[in-house]
Amino acid sequence: MKELINLKIDYAFKLIFGKEGNEAILIAFLNAALQLPQKSRIEGITIMNSELNKEYHDDKKSILDVRAVTIEGMQINIEIQLSNQYDIEKRSLFYWAEMYSRQMREGMAYKELAKAVTINILDFNYLNQTKNYHSVFHLYEDEERFQLTEALEMHFMELPKLVSKWRRREVSPWENGLVRWLLLLEGSENQEILRTLEEIAMQDPVLHQAIAAWEKSSDDPNVREEYFARRKAVLDEKAAVREAELRLREAIQKGMAEGRAEGKAEVAKNLLDLGMEISKVVKATGMTEDEVKGLKD
Numbered sequence: 001m002k003e004l005i006n007l008k009i010d011y012a013f014k015l016i017f018g019k020e021g022n023e024a025i026l027i028a029f030l031n032a033a034l035q036l037p038q039k040s041r042i043e044g045i046t047i048m049n050s051e052l053n054k055e056y057h058d059d060k061k062s063i064l065d066v067r068a069v070t071i072e073g074m075q076i077n078i079e080i081q082l083s084n085q086y087d088i089e090k091r092s093l094f095y096w097a098e099m100y101s102r103q104m105r106e107g108m109a110y111k112e113l114a115k116a117v118t119i120n121i122l123d124f125n126y127l128n129q130t131k132n133y134h135s136v137f138h139l140y141e142d143e144e145r146f147q148l149t150e151a152l153e154m155h156f157m158e159l160p161k162l163v164s165k166w167r168r169r170e171v172s173p174w175e176n177g178l179v180r181w182l183l184l185l186e187g188s189e190n191q192e193i194l195r196t197l198e199e200i201a202m203q204d205p206v207l208h209q210a211i212a213a214w215e216k217s218s219d220d221p222n223v224r225e226e227y228f229a230r231r232k233a234v235l236d237e238k239a240a241v242r243e244a245e246l247r248l249r250e251a252i253q254k255g256m257a258e259g260r261a262e263g264k265a266e267v268a269k270n271l272l273d274l275g276m277e278i279s280k281v282v283k284a285t286g287m288t289e290d291e292v293k294g295l296k297d
Contacts, residue, residue, distance in 0.1 A: 004188040004218045008123050008159070010064035011230040013080050013185070015217050016210055018047055018066035025213070026068060028206040030076065032177030033119060033134075033155060044071035064230075065095070073114035075099040080121040080185075083238040087275045088126065092118045092154050100151065119155040121185070126158055133161035133171075134178065157182060166193075173200060180207065187214075241274065268292050 005012040017026050023045050031041050048067040066078040077095045081088065099116040127135055135156045139148040162182055165171045173180040173196060180200060184207070187194040201208040217223045247270050264285045271281045272295060281292045 004194075004214060005224070005227045006188045006231070007185045007214065008080060008082060009227065009231050009234055010080050011227055012217070013121075014064050014066055015223065016213050017078070018049070018068075019213075020047055022209075022213060023047065024206050025210045026066070028177070028210075029181045030068075032181055033157070034117065034153075035178075042070050042072075042074075045069070046071075067099075069114075073103075075103065075114060075116040076119065077117070078119040078121070080123070082123045082234055083241040084122075084124050084126065088120055088122070088156075089154075090277075092120055096152060096154065113151065115151050115153065117153045117155070119157065121157045121159065121182070123159050125160050127156060131161065133158050133165060133182075159185065163190075173197060180204075184210065184214075265291075265295060268295050272296055 005015075007013050007016060016022060017029060026047065027042050027045055030045070034042075036042070045068050048069060049065070066076075068076045068078075070076070077099055079092075079095075096116050096118050099118075100113060103113050103116075135158075137152075137154040137156075138150070139152050140146065141148065157178075159182060162171065162179065163186060166173075166179070166183060171179045173183050173193075180197065183193050184197055187197060197207065198211065201211050264287055268281050268285045268287055268291075271285070272278075272292070278289060278292050278296070281287070282289050285292070
């Protein structure tokens with residue numbers, strides 16, 4: 001068997017979790033991720049965008065997502081990202097709004113709108129406020145903390161935090177289904193994880209199906225050609241983001257430490273290049289909003 005393709009590349013992830021015929025794999029992942037009570041667990045699902053069009057190959061900014069709807073009508077969008085584009089929460093909200101609003105049909109009552117869920121799998125640390133690898137957000141009242149509606153649900157799953165917890169043996173794929181599925185994404189880069197999951201798969205038929213599909217895809221010459229083309233585009237974008245971050249760090253060291261106006265402007269430009277919001281750039285640099293907007297124009 002050839003080297004396994006990396007499931008953290010969105011094309012490979014979609015091949016396993018977003019392909020028609022692999023619905024059982026997606027259902028198992030979602031039931032683990034959403035932590036639904038037994039009576040509400042997902043039993044059937046339709047994958048809405050199983051096609052893999054070649055136009056995405058060189059589009060470094062695009063992200064291949066998995067979109068699905070359960071038999072109960074719940075709308076789900078899953079994205080996996082290798083690098084921090086500094087737009088994840090806004091991007092996730094946009095996808096949620098799109099999923100929620102596109103359900104509406106003429107004559108349909110608002111109460112008929114089904115819940116929409118976004119799941120963001122991140123190959124970097126993102127939420128500095130928590131050490132948890134899995135964070136879930138809903139709409140709550142600010143003071144008394146009661147939930148307004150179940151219609152909105154956003155998940156952020158940070159793989160580096162999970163791997164750190166696994167290395168410290170704070171989590172176990174034998175005991176936790178979500179840990180199991182997320183560690184699968186690390187399997188091409190960690191032989192210990194892969195061996196453990198292969199052992200678990202002897203008792204877990206859906207995980208066994210996923211590993212078999214993964215191995216089959218990894219052996220397919222056509223898949224490998226598509227995969228490496230996509231991998232190059234994704235890694236090029238990751239490198240560009242990293243370069244921008246290094247430029248930012250250098251600008252901070254040279255300019256911000258001295259408080260020079262040109263240094264602040266250089267920092268602000270780098271932050272804008274990374275996609276950071278104007279309000280956050282203002283806060284980070286001490287520049288006025290008009291000054292920052294002037295750099296963007």
